[in-house]
Amino acid sequence: xxxxxxxxxxxxxxxxxxxxxxxxxxxxxxxxxxxxxxxxxxxxxxxxxxxxxxxxxxxxxxxxxxxxxxxxxxxxxxxxxxxxxxxxxxxxxxxxxxxxxxxxxxxxxxxxxxxxxxxxxxxxxxxxxxxxxxxxxxxxxxxxxxxxxxxxxxxxxxxxxxxxxxxxxxxxxxxxxxxxxxxxxxxxxxxxxxxxxxxxxxxxxxxxxxxxxxxxxxxxxxxxxxxxxxxxxxxxxxxxxxxxxxxxxxxxxxxxxxxxxxxxxxxxxxxxxxxxxxxxxxxxxxxxxxxxxxxxxxxxxxxxxxxxxxxxxxxxxxxxxxxxxxxxxxxxxxxxxxxxxxxxxxxxxxxxxxxxxxxxxxxxxxxxxxxxxxxxxxxxxxxxxxxxxxxxxxxxxxxxxxxxxxxxxxxxxxxxxxxxxxxxxxxxxxxxxxxxxxxxxxxxxxxxxxxxxxxxxxxxxxxxx
Amino acid sequence: xxxxxxxxxxxxxxxxxxxxxxxxxxxxxxxxxxxxxxxxxxxxxxxxxxxxxxxxxxxxxxxxxxxxxxxxxxxxxxxxxxxxxxxxxxxxxxxxxxxxxxxxxxxxxxxxxxxxxxxxxxxxxxxxxxxxxxxxxxxxxxxxxxxxxxxxxxxxxxxxxxxxxxxxxxxxxxxxxxxxxxxxxxxxxxxxxxxxxxxxxxxxxxxxxxxxxxxxxxxxxxxxxxxxxxxxxxxxxxxxxxxxxxxxxxxxxxxxxxxxxxxxxxxxxxxxxxxxxxxxxxxxxxxxxxxxxxxxxxxxxxxxxxxxxxxxxxxxxxxxxxxxxxxxxxxxxxxxxxxxxxxxxxxxxxxxxxxxxxxxxxxxxxxxxxxxxxxxxxxxxxxxxxxxxxxxxxxxxxxxxxxxxxxxxxxxxxxxxxxxxxxxxxxxxxxxxxxxxxx
Ligand SMILES: [Cu+2]
Ligand SMILES: [Cu+2]
Numbered sequence: 001x002x003x004x005x006x007x008x009x010x011x012x013x014x015x016x017x018x019x020x021x022x023x024x025x026x027x028x029x030x031x032x033x034x035x036x037x038x039x040x041x042x043x044x045x046x047x048x049x050x051x052x053x054x055x056x057x058x059x060x061x062x063x064x065x066x067x068x069x070x071x072x073x074x075x076x077x078x079x080x081x082x083x084x085x086x087x088x089x090x091x092x093x094x095x096x097x098x099x100x101x102x103x104x105x106x107x108x109x110x111x112x113x114x115x116x117x118x119x120x121x122x123x124x125x126x127x128x129x130x131x132x133x134x135x136x137x138x139x140x141x142x143x144x145x146x147x148x149x150x151x152x153x154x155x156x157x158x159x160x161x162x163x164x165x166x167x168x169x170x171x172x173x174x175x176x177x178x179x180x181x182x183x184x185x186x187x188x189x190x191x192x193x194x195x196x197x198x199x200x201x202x203x204x205x206x207x208x209x210x211x212x213x214x215x216x217x218x219x220x221x222x223x224x225x226x227x228x229x230x231x232x233x234x235x236x237x238x239x240x241x242x243x244x245x246x247x248x249x250x251x252x253x254x255x256x257x258x259x260x261x262x263x264x265x266x267x268x269x270x271x272x273x274x275x276x277x278x279x280x281x282x283x284x285x286x287x288x289x290x291x292x293x294x295x296x297x298x299x300x301x302x303x304x305x306x307x308x309x310x311x312x313x314x315x316x317x318x319x320x321x322x323x324x325x326x327x328x329x330x331x332x333x334x335x336x337x338x339x340x341x342x343x344x345x346x347x348x349x350x351x352x353x354x355x356x357x358x359x360x361x362x363x364x365x366x367x368x369x370x371x372x373x374x375x376x377x378x379x380x381x382x383x384x385x386x387x388x389x390x391x392x393x394x395x396x397x398x399x400x401x402x403x404x405x406x407x408x409x410x411x412x413x414x415x416x417x418x419x420x421x422x423x424x425x426x427x428x429x430x431x432x433x434x435x436x437x438x439x440x441x442x443x444x445x446x447x448x449x450x451x452x453x454x455x456x457x458x459x460x461x462x463x464x465x
Numbered sequence: 466x467x468x469x470x471x472x473x474x475x476x477x478x479x480x481x482x483x484x485x486x487x488x489x490x491x492x493x494x495x496x497x498x499x500x501x502x503x504x505x506x507x508x509x510x511x512x513x514x515x516x517x518x519x520x521x522x523x524x525x526x527x528x529x530x531x532x533x534x535x536x537x538x539x540x541x542x543x544x545x546x547x548x549x550x551x552x553x554x555x556x557x558x559x560x561x562x563x564x565x566x567x568x569x570x571x572x573x574x575x576x577x578x579x580x581x582x583x584x585x586x587x588x589x590x591x592x593x594x595x596x597x598x599x600x601x602x603x604x605x606x607x608x609x610x611x612x613x614x615x616x617x618x619x620x621x622x623x624x625x626x627x628x629x630x631x632x633x634x635x636x637x638x639x640x641x642x643x644x645x646x647x648x649x650x651x652x653x654x655x656x657x658x659x660x661x662x663x664x665x666x667x668x669x670x671x672x673x674x675x676x677x678x679x680x681x682x683x684x685x686x687x688x689x690x691x692x693x694x695x696x697x698x699x700x701x702x703x704x705x706x707x708x709x710x711x712x713x714x715x716x717x718x719x720x721x722x723x724x725x726x727x728x729x730x731x732x733x734x735x736x737x738x739x740x741x742x743x744x745x746x747x748x749x750x751x752x753x754x755x756x757x758x759x760x761x762x763x764x765x766x767x768x769x770x771x772x773x774x775x776x777x778x779x780x781x782x783x784x785x786x787x788x789x790x791x792x793x794x795x796x797x798x799x800x801x802x803x804x805x806x807x808x809x810x811x812x813x814x815x816x817x818x819x820x821x822x823x824x825x826x827x828x829x830x831x832x833x834x835x836x837x838x839x840x841x842x843x844x845x846x847x848x849x850x851x852x853x854x855x856x857x858x859x860x861x862x863x864x865x866x867x868x869x870x871x872x873x874x875x876x877x878x879x880x881x882x883x884x885x886x887x888x889x890x891x892x893x894x895x896x897x898x899x900x901x902x903x904x
Contacts, residue, residue, distance in 0.1 A: 228825075229825040229826050269728065324802070324840065326840040326841050326842050328614070328842040330614075330619060330626060331618055331619040331624065332617075332618075333617060350824060350828040351824035351825045351826040352824050354820070354830065355817075355818065355820040356817065356820075356843070357614065357615035357819070357842065357843075358615075358818060358840060358841065358843035360843070373618060374617075376618040376646065377644060379620065385514070386514075386622060386642065387514055387642050388591075388640045389515065391637065391638070391639060395634075396631040396632065396634070396637065396639060397608040397632040397633070398631055399626075399629055399630055399631070400628060402629055402630050402631060406620060406621075408620070428628070429619070429621060429629060430626045434840075434841040435800045435801065436659055436663055436664065436727075436800055436841070437660055437664075437727040437728065437730035437800050438727075438800075439659070439660055442728060443724070443727065445658055445659075445660045445727065446628075446658065446659065452629065
């Protein structure tokens with residue numbers, strides 16, 4: 001078993017009172033708070049680089065894979081409990097699964113395997129109720145060597161969608177052959193209305209046999225290298241992004257933490273998250289030190305697609321919430337090439353891909369999409385200026401991710417007392433859930449299920465002196 | 466654009482209307498946007514930067530009308546609303562051609578939905594925005610932006626997302642420049658405090674006409690949704706169907722200096738082009754974005770008998786002759802799902818999110834349906850052929866409505882309302898050709 005997860009430190013939030021009286025953040029005070037958080041982000045760069053090396057170093061951006069030894073990867077997943085931070089300053093009790101001896105994390109690890117692998121998952125349960133895992137989209141899953149079947153009690157009532165790891169120390173071993181590539185989900189099949197919502201879920205990515213062709217070094221989502229149009233994507237370290245959408249009802253979490261009952265008729269999400277974080281935490285790096293239990297960022301970090309950088313980037317969408325969620329990327333539509341772990345093709349191989357600027361994933365659904373950003377107009381301050389007179393900072397309100405200049409790779413003067421987050425005039429272009437009442441964190445607007453695409457100038461970012 | 470061109474009266478758009486791409490290299494070259502002129506002549510940078518806008522929006526607040534009964538005390542109708550209005554909004558107004566005094570007069574005179582407009586593929590479009598402030602909320606100094614939702618490869622400067630870009634404070638102006646390369650149906654909205662500003666009404670529909678327009682060989686009208694190459698998206702009439710919602714409590718909160726808890730969101734009213742049925746059938750006010758009609762103060766002129774719809778000028782009534790092809794352009798900036806159902810007539814979905822229904826290898830993926838599930842932020846282009854006229858009434862009536870029944874009534878149990886309108890099919894030749902969408 002090889003994991004690229006560094007050691008995480010227990011969040012000392014465990015000692016914190018879980019405060020259901022949320023701090024009211026008036027809009028006038030919210031942005032300074034975010035500015036402070038982002039200053040931390042800049043300071044973090046050094047801390048990130050000092051992170052102890054893991055077997056496989058994760059990139060600061062892009063999907064973080066937990067991998068095993070192909071063709072027989074084995075993952076030991078143990079339940080943990082802990083707290084996550086939300087953008088309104090709250091901390092929320094959650095359950096999770098962690099690989100090996102790792103501490104609590106949310107969401108559970110992104111398991112990446114290769115097509116044809118025989119995947120083994122050993123589930124250890126320390127919780128006080130039975131749990132299980134199901135693997136939608138995988139066939140012939142075994143539990144302790146026997147075909148997985150739904151579980152019924154003596155009275156014939158359905159108790160679990162799969163054999164369980166019994167409460168208080170039980171274990172079960174699941175195995176299956178990852179027979180086809182795609183993006184999948186694994187989640188609890190026992191009392192899922194509680195257990196999935198408490199965090200017993202994660203992403204499962206199956207890479208096609210042709211994905212890592214040692215000769216070509218080319219990367220695909222599906223086995224379509226020979227087709228007229230393919231799933232090949234740009235495999236820069238941050239060229240593959242996970243958008244795992246979930247929701248949290250803090251009252252459910254509170255009831256579970258206190259060992260109280262919870263009437264699911266009262267279930268009412270107050271937080272919507274991407275990769276277990278809410279914006280602006282979503283754009284913090286993977287394994288940001290101030291998000292010790294929320295390791296996965298959601299920043300899409302790219303360069304413009306052009307003749308020297310021709311391949312599009314890859315975005316994998318998963319919805320583990322209980323309602324359809326529309327996700328809207330600005331400026332970079334999702335060209336959907338896979339749905340629920342199947343290439344979007346007809347029986348004769350024809351391409352049935354579709355392009356969306358509002359991609360709606362239903363509960364449990366996954367999409368694989370290609371995206372890019374093209375410097376279409378090629379605006380240049382000297383040779384091709386924007387066709388307006390820039391009113392400048394005295395006449396406009398500048399956002400903190402604006403560089404002060406309309407031009408990619410340039411920065412401009414900023415209002416006194418305000419500084420830009422831009423390092424080298426890179427662009428920050430947002431992507432977010434467009435059911436906008438969900439783009440909030442229990443009342444704090446413009447937080448939650450949103451992230452950025454960061455577009456660096458061609459060749460990459462060299463910070464301004 | 467050179468200084469010899471008379472502002473507004475000969476726009477680039479009008480010029481291209483004359484005859485498609487062939488004329489581009491002739492005397493009109495200087496009229497073309499810089500990106501099309503490259504290679505023809507040097508760009509006149511200074512004049513390009515000061516060219517007049519094609520459209521001019523003002524962001525402000527205002528009041529609109531929704532059926533006052535049944536009431537939702539204390540939120541609806543809002544007791545602060547001047548008669549005949551019921552509901553506080555933020556919104557845009559089209560102030561193209563108005564004097565500075567007239568523009569200033571439009572504070573507190575926002576409309577919903579925001580003015581419908583359109584651009585042409587490969588023709589630069591300049592949208593100027595000013596911010597008049599919020600009369601009911603002197604404590605709020607919110608900036609505004611225009612975010613053209615779905616515009617591919619937008620640079621942050623013209624994207625209107627305020628964190629990565631610039632926003633327009635009160636009393637200031639900014640011009641967004643769009644060079645549309647992709648025909649189809651889009652939407653736009655203010656992106657400042659976006660859950661609030663979008664929900665309060667700063668949302669509208671915009672579409673891009675394809676370069677194929679004017680080619681009568683593929684379809685007699687020469688009007689198309691996309692550059693289809695085969696006339697499959699040709700149409701005779703087009704109707705924008707902008708879907709928004711009103712949560713009465715949130716609107717009341719903004720008028721009464723309160724904040725709603727957004728995760729408690731509910732759609733009390735579901736609106737079609739800013740109105741609920743049967744107001745959706747009422748006549749248009751001033752809806753031609755390029756030739757707005759106002760009174761001497763610059764205000765919208767109410768249609769006699771429809772004074773309550775003064776700030777909701779866009780009609781959803783679909784009228785057509787039997788046998789004609791009708792394009793419905795749907796876009797949603799509500800926060801919940803709509804399922805728009807057309808009774809008795811099948812629609813062909815030819816576009817989604819400003820993309821023709823074709824695979825990357827050209828495979829036709831368009832489809833027939835009578836119900837379209839539309840989520841927030843999505844758009845669809847659907848074409849139907851008006852069935853034969855049956856009579857004996859002057860027209861046959863078909864209903865277009867949201868099958869989520871909660872959204873096709875006005876809170877009245879058993880009553881019809883909300884996102885609902887009528888398609889009226891007349892005998893062939895009854896209606897003259899359409900000149901403006903939604904007419
Ligand atoms: Cu947006
Ligand atoms: Cu938008």
